[in-house]
Amino acid sequence: MTTLTVNGRRQTLEVAPETPVLWALRDTLGLTGTKFGCGAAQCGACTVHIDGQAMRSCVTPVAAVEGRAVTTIETVTGGSDPVGNAVRDAWVRHDVAQCGYCQSGQIMSATAFLRSRPKGSQPSAAEIDAAMAGNLCRCGTYDRIRAAVADAARALA
Numbered sequence: 347m348t349t350l351t352v353n354g355r356r357q358t359l360e361v362a363p364e365t366p367v368l369w370a371l372r373d374t375l376g377l378t379g380t381k382f383g384c385g386a387a388q389c390g391a392c393t394v395h396i397d398g399q400a401m402r403s404c405v406t407p408v409a410a411v412e413g414r415a416v417t418t419i420e421t422v423t424g425g426s427d428p429v430g431n432a433v434r435d436a437w438v439r440h441d442v443a444q445c446g447y448c449q450s451g452q453i454m455s456a457t458a459f460l461r462s463r464p465k466g467s468q469p470s471a472a473e474i475d476a477a478m479a480g481n482l483c484r485c486g487t488y489d490r491i492r493a494a495v496a497d498a499a500r501a502l503a
């Protein structure tokens with residue numbers, strides 16, 4: 347049994363301690379917005395926030411996040427998070443998604459990046475690219491992602 351705090355709710359799960367957070371979220375809690383891509387911390391599709399930091403849930407065991415706050419795409423884009431709202435709206439304005447598979451991970455990395463910056467600061471293209479480098483997109487939406495992150499930063503300034 348493992349006790350996790352997911353999207354602000356404390357939950358006790360009947361999973362082994364070595365279970366990756368990704369599968370606890372998807373299979374046990376039904377939070378399927380977080381995606382499986384590579385399972386090896388190489389693609390970013392499974393990105394969630396652990397205490398506000400973007401982390402790869404496919405290689406993070408539940409035992410490592412006991413007592414820490416796990417936040418998923420369902421909360422970040424659910425309407426009550428100003429940074430998540432700004433990123434989601436910018437994503438829509440720039441029509442970022444193509445097949446969509448990588449996009450929840452992209453948004454989780456983008457929101458963690460924008461939260462980590464001084465309020466009102468505008469990131470450079472190079473800073474955005476560095477922050478998003480761990481998130482791959484087979485559809486090649488990188489230009490739109492870069493534009494949307496910059497636009498979200500302007501909206502939050």
Ligand code: FES
Pocket residue numbers: 381382383384385386387388389390391392393402403404405
């Ligand atoms: S599924 Fe976790 S990084 Fe690819």
Ligand code: FES
Pocket residue numbers: 443444445446447448449482483484485486487
């Ligand atoms: S939108 Fe298809 S993989 Fe990124």
